[in-house]
Amino acid sequence: MASSIDDLKSAIKEALPDLDMVIAWTAGPDPLSHTPLFITDEADIERIAWDPRCSQNLAGYLTGLRGKKVGVVAKGCDARSIVELLQEKLIDREDVTIFGLHCTGAVDARTTRKALGSSRGVEDVAIDGATARFTVAGEAKTLPLGETLQQKCFTCTGADAEVCDHFIGEHGLPPQVGERPASTLEELEAMSMEERLHFWEDQMTRCIRCYACRSACPLCVCQDHCAAQSREPHWVDQTDHPREKLMFQAIHALHTAGRCTECGECERACPMGLPIMTLKQALNRSIQDLFDYRAGTDPDQAPPLFEFREEEKNIKEREW
Amino acid sequence: MSVNEGKELRIIGFLCNWCSYAGADTAGVGRFAQPTDLRIVRLPCTGRINPLFIVRAFMNGADGVLVSGCHPRDCHYSEGNFYARRRLEVLKALLPVLGVDPGRFEYTWVSASEGQRWRSVVTSFTEQVHALGPMPGFKSGTSLDMCLCHMDQNQVL
Amino acid sequence: MLTARYIANDKLLPWLLSLTETRQVLAPVQVGGQTLFAPLDADSRLDLKGLADASAKAALLPRCETLFEFHYSKSEGVPSRTELELRETLPDQETFLFGARPCDAKGFTVFDRVYDAGTRRDIYYCSRRDKTLVAVLACTDPADTCFCNRVGGGPGETDGADILFTPVKGGFVVEAVTERGDAFLLEQPLVEAEDRTEEARKVREAVSDAMPDEAPLVGIQSKVLELFDDKGFWEGITSKCLSCGACSYLCPTCYCFNMTDEIKGDDGVRIRTWDNCMSFQFTLEGSGHNPRDGKAQRMRNRIGHKFSYYPELHDGNLACVGCGRCIVHCPVSMDVRAIVDQARDRALAKEEHVND
Numbered sequence: 001m002a003s004s005i006d007d008l009k010s011a012i013k014e015a016l017p018d019l020d021m022v023i024a025w026t027a028g029p030d031p032l033s034h035t036p037l038f039i040t041d042e043a044d045i046e047r048i049a050w051d052p053r054c055s056q057n058l059a060g061y062l063t064g065l066r067g068k069k070v071g072v073v074a075k076g077c078d079a080r081s082i083v084e085l086l087q088e089k090l091i092d093r094e095d096v097t098i099f100g101l102h103c104t105g106a107v108d109a110r111t112t113r114k115a116l117g118s119s120r121g122v123e124d125v126a127i128d129g130a131t132a133r134f135t136v137a138g139e140a141k142t143l144p145l146g147e148t149l150q151q152k153c154f155t156c157t158g159a160d161a162e163v164c165d166h167f168i169g170e171h172g173l174p175p176q177v178g179e180r181p182a183s184t185l186e187e188l189e190a191m192s193m194e195e196r197l198h199f200w201e202d203q204m205t206r207c208i209r210c211y212a213c214r215s216a217c218p219l220c221v222c223q224d225h226c227a228a229q230s231r232e233p234h235w236v237d238q239t240d241h242p243r244e245k246l247m248f249q250a251i252h253a254l255h256t257a258g259r260c261t262e263c264g265e266c267e268r269a270c271p272m273g274l275p276i277m278t279l280k281q282a283l284n285r286s287i288q289d290l291f292d293y294r295a296g297t298d299p300d301q302a303p304p305l306f307e308f309r310e311e312e313k314n315i316k317e318r319e320w
Numbered sequence: 321m322s323v324n325e326g327k328e329l330r331i332i333g334f335l336c337n338w339c340s341y342a343g344a345d346t347a348g349v350g351r352f353a354q355p356t357d358l359r360i361v362r363l364p365c366t367g368r369i370n371p372l373f374i375v376r377a378f379m380n381g382a383d384g385v386l387v388s389g390c391h392p393r394d395c396h397y398s399e400g401n402f403y404a405r406r407r408l409e410v411l412k413a414l415l416p417v418l419g420v421d422p423g424r425f426e427y428t429w430v431s432a433s434e435g436q437r438w439r440s441v442v443t444s445f446t447e448q449v450h451a452l453g454p455m456p457g458f459k460s461g462t463s464l465d466m467c468l469c470h471m472d473q474n475q476v477l
Numbered sequence: 478m479l480t481a482r483y484i485a486n487d488k489l490l491p492w493l494l495s496l497t498e499t500r501q502v503l504a505p506v507q508v509g510g511q512t513l514f515a516p517l518d519a520d521s522r523l524d525l526k527g528l529a530d531a532s533a534k535a536a537l538l539p540r541c542e543t544l545f546e547f548h549y550s551k552s553e554g555v556p557s558r559t560e561l562e563l564r565e566t567l568p569d570q571e572t573f574l575f576g577a578r579p580c581d582a583k584g585f586t587v588f589d590r591v592y593d594a595g596t597r598r599d600i601y602y603c604s605r606r607d608k609t610l611v612a613v614l615a616c617t618d619p620a621d622t623c624f625c626n627r628v629g630g631g632p633g634e635t636d637g638a639d640i641l642f643t644p645v646k647g648g649f650v651v652e653a654v655t656e657r658g659d660a661f662l663l664e665q666p667l668v669e670a671e672d673r674t675e676e677a678r679k680v681r682e683a684v685s686d687a688m689p690d691e692a693p694l695v696g697i698q699s700k701v702l703e704l705f706d707d708k709g710f711w712e713g714i715t716s717k718c719l720s721c722g723a724c725s726y727l728c729p730t731c732y733c734f735n736m737t738d739e740i741k742g743d744d745g746v747r748i749r750t751w752d753n754c755m756s757f758q759f760t761l762e763g764s765g766h767n768p769r770d771g772k773a774q775r776m777r778n779r780i781g782h783k784f785s786y787y788p789e790l791h792d793g794n795l796a797c798v799g800c801g802r803c804i805v806h807c808p809v810s811m812d813v814r815a816i817v818d819q820a821r822d823r824a825l826a827k828e829e830h831v832n833d
Contacts, residue, residue: 035717185417203509237737290406
């Protein structure tokens with residue numbers, strides 16, 4: 001890791017004169033979570049951080065910066081978001097310089113804070129095989145990956161930024177998570193339909209409608225013109241009813257169907273810790289079966305709901 | 321309360337104007353006996369159907385939703401139903417995760433002349449939904465109930 | 478001399494549950510892996526460690542509040558005429574809010590100045606306020622993100638509260654702060670605090686003394702205002718902002734709302750729901766024009782309101798209580814303390830530049 005951060009810094013230093021800015025990460029106010037860093041000045045390059053605390057998906061900023069020459073640092077999943085944006089022609093390849101990395105897994109600040117008791121004094125985090133190593137106030141502590149990584153890392157399909165201009169460090173495999181808690185999708189599958197509905201009802205009671213899930217989603221490109229706030233059509237009412245909040249999650253899931261790369265930003269951003277990536281995971285699994293398609297892997301492919309085949313190989317239509 | 325002393329369920333049908341809506345009409349003109357649970361919403365094309373119409377219908381308490389359009393390659397607008405087929409197929413993956421039994425939603429193709437076929441589609445689908453019974457509701461009722469009962473003393477602040 | 482009592486740790490929950498017989502008791506409980514304020518019942522898992530994930534503001538300003546109900550009906554005499562019937566829905570629930578932190582309670586004083594201000598009284602807010610007893614729990618373990626001492630508060634302060642709980646050995650010292658709190662405590666079957674009040678005072682003092690001594694963020698109204706037209710500054714600090722509403726909705730002092738009618742058939746409600754100035758729709762005008770159409774202008778308003786416009790109107794009191802929830806829960810880890818520090822430094826640098 002030490003060498004990759006130096007390589008990353010020098011690659012950015014070299015590219016910066018030809019770019020308007022480079023987006024990377026730096027240490028944040030919370031010792032367990034870094035924060036995006038917008039670099040326009042060479043002096044800021046020294047502040048770059050790269051370790052498992054770099055959780056934000058920086059691809060989300062690219063659509064808002066269209067027309068500028070932007071460099072962006074990307075983990076495996078972040079790079080898939082960039083590819084998806086390219087597929088949908090929402091950003092221009094020639095304007096984006098991707099500094100790709102191999103990710104060893106991203107820590108979930110919320111669960112890790114609980115597992116460590118507090119985030120106070122965390123100085124360093126590294127992932128070494130199936131173990132996360134923390135230095136807390138000079139003392140070494142370890143946690144198994146299943147207790148510290150984000151949910152999305154448990155189903156990681158590629159830890160390397162596949163599409164990039166500069167690959168920094170060495171290629172590698174997704175995090176080797178041993179035992180992990182059951183995913184919400186697995187939990188739901190053991191429930192009856194009614195229990196599933198009531199599971200969501202209970203979860204959505206906590207939702208405060210801040211829409212951080214939407215704002216953090218790199219593919220939610222409507223942003224200021226979201227259906228959630230439309231009065232005409234009246235997709236959702238403004239009451240505090242869990243049904244309306246669940247409806248919004250259905251809107252988000254279907255608007256990103258066939259586009260979502262499971263970067264997990266919706267779930268990470270949620271201040272109430274709602275397991276909302278579950279809906280997208282269910283859709284993605286079906287899309288993989290139906291169309292043999294995974295979002296964000298091939299810049300030249302069209303997303304499956306943008307097109308059709310006259311004869312659909314995997315769709316069995318019902319004969320009444 | 322429905323006319324059939326609560327035996328009737330609320331099934332919403334989203335029908336394409338050019339074929340299935342006319343097919344339903346053909347069935348009616350032919351005086352084919354059909355179940356009466358279906359409430360029809362006429363649309364210009366199944367391609368006009370946002371899968372969220374269907375989610376919203378279930379959230380509002382529908383017991384079943386049936387979509388019907390032109391047969392593939394027979395779309396009035398050439399390709400609307402091809403897009404619809406993909407979208408509706410994807411929707412089928414979302415409904416059970418939300419807690420809606422997959423048997424409560426189907427899509428099918430019925431042309432304007434297929435009155436007999438329409439009758440059999442409606443009959444089978446209605447039977448299928450009846451076998452599942454009414455859609456389970458939210459514990460907290462509807463949003464209006466919530467406001468009217470002063471449940472704005474939120475369960476969780 | 479106001480009443481001071483003592484309650485042992487193991488007596489606390491039974492006592493709180495006994496209160497639920499006569500009123501609603503709101504307390505921080507564990508819900509789905511989080512600590513949130515909710516009505517207490519026998520199944521609740523009370524959680525008094527640290528700050529709750531969301532503030533207690535919804536106790537007085539619910540996320541969604543019915544202002545009135547209405548019903549349309551055909552006029553009996555003239556069928557073409559529609560009659561409208563309105564029904565008042567004032568809150569009437571007696572509530573005991575337990576375990577709010579001093580910052581949560583201080584947040585209520587921010588609301589009081591706006592919603593209970595002489596001739597301008599918001600009846601919904603005021604009736605909730607009147608029916609709610611606020612019992613704060615002094616902090617003993619402030620987090621890294623806590624900065625109440627920089628915004629005019631403290632981990633053992635009682636602004637906005639009626640009763641103060643301080644953890645001491647084996648239990649809590651319970652002290653009345655207001656007359657209302659005193660009257661309530663006198664009726665409670667709790668033992669005398671005796672000399673434990675002195676122990677409680679020492680606990681509070683020790684925590685307060687241990688908080689990092691950094692420059693206060695009060696009294697800089699004019700500095701923030703000077704930067705109003707400094708586009709570069711606001712764009713710089715907001716480049717990473719996602720413009721979501723997590724900060725506002727978790728903030729114990731944000732009180733802006735939206736009003737909508739939600740109608741089903743002939744019945745409807747007018748509701749008031751939380752709104753947030755980081756949303757595009759907040760200032761969107763009917764014409765389609767939006768005076769704050771970028772996140773930089775919106776953040777300028779958020780910071781300006783908390784540290785400049787509000788204190789200008791309300792004797793220097795900030796609309797920030799230093800709970801740090803906006804920092805902990807920000808998806809991109811923005812730090813309001815750093816923004817205000819930078820604003821002050823930049824304004825000071827500009828002033829020096831003018832003097833040169």
